[in-house]
Every structure is written in C-alpha cells, then in structure tokens.
Amino acid sequence: MTHDRYPRIRPTSGYADPRIRSTGPGPGAGVETDPERSSMLSGRLALVLSIVVGQLWAITIGLNAWMMGQTRTAWWAAAFSVASFLVALWAWRLGERRDR
Amino acid sequence: MSVDEQEVAALRERIAADSLTSRRDYLRLAVTMSGGLALGSAVTAAGIFHRHGDGAAPPKLVTAALAPGESVAFSYPGEEDRAVALRMADGTLVAYSSICTHLACAVLWRADRGERGELYCPCHEGVFDPRTGAVTAGPPPRPLPRVLLEERADGIYAVGTLRSGEEA
Ligand code: FES
Numbered sequence: 001m002t003h004d005r006y007p008r009i010r011p012t013s014g015y016a017d018p019r020i021r022s023t024g025p026g027p028g029a030g031v032e033t034d035p036e037r038s039s040m041l042s043g044r045l046a047l048v049l050s051i052v053v054g055q056l057w058a059i060t061i062g063l064n065a066w067m068m069g070q071t072r073t074a075w076w077a078a079a080f081s082v083a084s085f086l087v088a089l090w091a092w093r094l095g096e097r098r099d100r
Numbered sequence: 101m102s103v104d105e106q107e108v109a110a111l112r113e114r115i116a117a118d119s120l121t122s123r124r125d126y127l128r129l130a131v132t133m134s135g136g137l138a139l140g141s142a143v144t145a146a147g148i149f150h151r152h153g154d155g156a157a158p159p160k161l162v163t164a165a166l167a168p169g170e171s172v173a174f175s176y177p178g179e180e181d182r183a184v185a186l187r188m189a190d191g192t193l194v195a196y197s198s199i200c201t202h203l204a205c206a207v208l209w210r211a212d213r214g215e216r217g218e219l220y221c222p223c224h225e226g227v228f229d230p231r232t233g234a235v236t237a238g239p240p241p242r243p244l245p246r247v248l249l250e251e252r253a254d255g256i257y258a259v260g261t262l263r264s265g266e267e268a
Contacts, residue, residue: 058141064241
C-alpha cells in the first residue's frame with residue numbers, strides 16, 4: 001500500500017492545500033469496485049450453456065415432429081428455441097454493459 | 101540468456117497466450133451457438149429438409165406379382181424415395197419407405213428374422229415391424245412411412261403415401 005511505502009503520504013494528503021490543483025487517486029482507488037463481477041460472469045456462462053442444452057433438445061423434438069408431418073409441433077419447438085436465444089442474448093448483453 | 105533462447109521464450113509465450121480463451125469468449129461463443137440453434141429450429145420447421153417417402157404421384161406399377169415371403173424394391177413417389185414392397189407369409193401385402201428413419205440407410209426385408217420376418221436396417225441393427233412399420237428394436241426414432249398399394253388385374257400399383265406414424 002502507498003502508506004507503507006511512503007509513510008508521510010496519507011490518503012488525505014493535499015486536502016485543502018491551495019497549491020494542489022488536482023489530486024491523485026483518492027482512497028479506495030485500484031481495488032475491486034464490483035467484487036461479484038467474476039461470479040456473475042460464471043453464472044451467466046452457466047445459464048447460457050444450459051440454454052444451449054435445452055435448444056439441442058428442442059431441435060431434435062422439432063425435427064422429429066416435422067418429419068412425422070406435425071408441423072405445428074415443429075413451430076412450437078422453434079419458438080421455444082428463439083425465446084431461449086433471446087434469454088441468452090439478454091444474459092450476454094446485460095453483463096457487457098456492467099462488466100467493465 | 102542468448103538471443104536465440106530469448107526468441108524461443110517469446111514465441112512460447114505468444115503461443116500460450118493464443119490458446120487462452122477467457123470465460124467471456126466462451127460466453128460469446130455459447131450465445132452465437134444459441135442463435136444458430138434457434139435459426140436451425142426455425143428453418144427445420146419451415147421445411148428445408150426433404151421428408152423421405154412423402155408426397156403424391158400418379159399410380160405406379162411396382163411389379164406384376166409378388167409371392168409370399170418375397171419383396172421388391174421400387175421408388176415412390178419420387179425417384180429418390182426408395183421403397184420396399186413385400187408379401188408376408190399370410191398373404192398380407194405391405195410397402196414402406198426403405199429409407200431408415202435413423203440415418204437413412206437402406207432397410208431390407210428379412211423373411212428369416214423374427215417370428216414372421218422383419219424389416220431390418222443393417223447399419224445400426226434397427227428393426228421395424230413389417231405389419232405396421234413401427235420400430236421394434238434399435239435406434240430409429242420414428243416408424244417407417246407407409247406406401248399404399250393396390251392390387252389390380254395387371255399387377256401391384258403404388259397409389260399413395262402415409263407419413264411416419266400416420267394411420268390409413
Ligand atoms: S441407419 Fe438404420 S439403424 Fe441407423
């Protein structure tokens with residue numbers, strides 16, 4: 001830490017000194033500001049991977065149904081798959097904004 | 101460290117860095133895959149795949165006669181829609197698409213197998229019931245689509261098709 005290396009510099013050094021026009025990083029600078037970021041990322045990844053498993057299941061159901069002439073069922077499977085993708089997209093975009 | 105060694109070390113590091121895929125990369129990859137699967141499901145439902153043995157065609161002469169226990173291969177309704185007609189020992193006449201519903205191998209009529217003979221796919225030992233086309237063993241997920249036959253004075257004609265699992 002700064003204080004150990006330069007004992008005379010304190011987190012508030014320079015405060016109210018008229019000669020100082022801009023201060024350095026304040027107290028707390030350089031530490032993790034969002035400690036849950038990493039586990040959020042793991043969580044998002046786990047969510048998206050399970051969505052992909054669900055979509056693999058849906059495409060087998062859909063293909064089988066279509067081959068048997070049950071076009072309605074195939075469209076339902078496709079709708080499920082698209083909805084799953086939207087959730088995956090949300091999980092991805094959500095983090096992209098905060099994950100900086 | 102000599103210059104050579106340094107170069108090798110630098111190269112090593114670059115190669116190691118290349119193979120690093122972060123969780124963020126995996127996430128992006130998984131989301132891309134998810135999009136691909138969604139698109140795939142949609143085009144499947146829209147019908148890009150050919151449904152084997154499906155469709156209509158004018159009646160087509162299959163063969164002049166078929167003795168009990170014998171089978172004959174033909175195409176119906178399209179040239180690519182391979183099918184097999186067979187007469188079981190009790191005289192029942194049936195025909196099915198001979199394209200396996202598993203991975204599209206050719207299904208064969210084997211009179212010597214099972215109790216009353218069976219439709220057999222040698223690729224992964226898929227077995228179909230010759231009476232209904234239903235799967236009795238192996239990996240095929242669906243019954244065989246049926247070809248409707250008609251016995252006329254001058255021979256056996258294929259006149260129509262039923263989809264997999266559809267009843268007449
Ligand atoms: S292709 Fe017929 S059992 Fe696999």
